[in-house]
Amino acid sequence: MKKIGSLLVLSLLSGTVTLGAYKLFLEPKSNTITTVAPTFSKNVSLGAENIDFTNAADMAVHSVVHVKNVTTQRVYRNPFEFFFGNGSGSQQQMQIGTGSGVIISEDGYIATNNHVIQNASELEVTLNNNKSYKAKLIGTDSKMDIALLKIDADEKLPYMVFGDSDGLRVGEWVLAVGNPYNLTSTVTAGIVSAKARDLSNEGLQSFIQTDAAVNPGNSGGALVNTRGELIGINTMISSPTGSYAGYSFAVPSNITRKIIEDLMQFGNVQRGILGVEGAELNSAAAEHYGVSETQGFYVNGITKNSGAEKAGIQEGDVIIKLDDKRVRGFSDLTSYINTKRPNEIVNVTVIRNENEKIIPVKLTKKELITYEVNGIEFEEITSSDKKEFGITFGVKIKDVTNSSVSDYADYLKGSIVLSVDNVKAKDIDTITKYLKEKGNQRSQYQLLTKNGTIERVIF
Structure with a gap:
């Protein structure tokens, strides 16, 4: 009852404040508003939509x-x-x-x-x-x-x-x-x-x-x-x-x-990607990378065959703007790119050698991009893969250049990774990030092979 009573008091207080605001600012009076108005910025609207x-x-x-x-x-x-x-x-x-x-x-x-x-x-x-x-x-x-x-x-x-x-x-x-x-x-x-x-x-x-x-x-x-x-x-x-x-x-x-x-x-x-890897800047990151900017996205990797690579974005660039949208960190970058489709042009403003440079980039279709980690090249599975094998997730092995497993390359190519060390292979981003953080250590892969069998292999 005490909690309900508190809520009622808060509700009544809220209603009183709202009514008071209406009386003070919206109800027509003789010259009351005239004396108060100069204390507000010209950009502040006192319209009913801001209160009611x-x-x-x-x-x-x-x-x-x-x-x-x-x-x-x-x-x-x-x-x-x-x-x-x-x-x-x-x-x-x-x-x-x-x-x-x-x-x-x-x-x-x-x-x-x-x-x-x-x-x-x-x-x-x-x-x-x-x-x-x-x-x-x-x-x-x-x-x-x-x-x-x-x-x-x-x-x-x-x-x-x-x-x-x-x-x-x-x-x-x-x-x-x-x-x-x-x-x-x-x-x-x-x-x-x-x-x-x-x-x-x-x-x-x-x-x-x-x-x-x-x-x-x-x-x-x-x-x-x-x-x-x-x-x-x-x-x-x-x-x-x-x-x-x-x-x-x-x-x-x-x-x-x-x-x-x-x-x-x-x-x-239809998900387009810019094709850059890197880190969000702050004071510590700026000192680590040797740049003066403390806001933006520092590029320390370029995805192979991506729009960023083709347009000439380089490692060491600091992305500060996409079209007219300010980029203060990674979420600003991804939120804007997520509103775009493959083949759309985005004007990327970067700081390079203390100078601003605008680089037009044509976004690449995510499914066309491959990612390589430790000599294993991955690509996203297609809709036909999902239908053929009756799966909703996974990452396909496109190619194998790792010499330690070269004898099994033909067997591995075309197989679909379902998990790595029990990390679910929801998409390329999940798996490549996990493998990069793990480094060169061996991992256990759960694979859906080309003939439809599920096997576990370690490499």
Whole structure:
């Protein structure tokens, strides 16, 4: 009761502050505003959208849906049956997961998180008006945790317009809108705490961080600006307990929109790469590399056959800008490149020998790039590989130049790496990073061979 009482006090205080702000700044008075206005910058807007969230919330709630994910798994009666039985005594058990989604077109396309719909055998979407529809999965991008669904409704649906997440500013008010547990849409408010937050070891993700309350069930919901525009898809929280504890994170709308357009047009994500390796600069890194810049991306490696190599980017260059976007670190670089497609031109501004230089780079398709570590050349698996072998992940061995295993080169070439030392081969980035950090030590590879057998080899 004491906690509830505290919450009521906070709610009443919040309402009082909001009402007071309205009385002070918005309600017409004789000359009160005239005496206060000169203390504000000319760039500060006192419009209602900066204080009153009702219009933005009203626009958003009808476009946010509840997503139900039905999965089935086989349950065994005992461990011996799991390892040695034929499965005849096992049972199928149904599990139900829930999340949120955002309608992005009047004909029923819905954006949500990949983890909301993962492994689903059946998907159901419930609108804010309580109408329910079966949903079809159009495609997913597990790297950025985005999925695209489609429902066939008997009416034009309210949908949310994409805003420009690049134009979002730290300190700007935002709303988090979700539809958890099929309770119809719920709204919380907060500010943008940070941009370009990198929460993955692979440097592939660049999140908007907010202090708007997001709890389990809100995943896949909308992060909305005060104009009611979609500027992010809420995807995770930072919490030691599993419940909201101060920070939530959203995939920026510009990245989400590009992923969705790719899934609609191509059926998969067209991911272009710049082709550089390196480190984010700070004072210690600048001293280590012998450069004066403490912000930017220091290039210490160029990917073979990439756009960066062909355009003439060199080791020792410091990337400070992509087109007109400032690059302060790796997440700035990846967030911008993730909005681009293969063969697009990006103007890369670098510092070389204390001089600025602008280098146009044509982005390379990620699947065309190979990576070599310790005499083993890797490439991404193709859609046909996935279909042929019935897999969803893996990295293919393209070539072998390591003399210690040259006798087995023909056997290894074309095999698909499923894991290295029990590190799952989700993609080339994961495996090459692990192998580079390990150095020249021998590793155990789990391979799916060309004839379809799974074997473990050490080299």
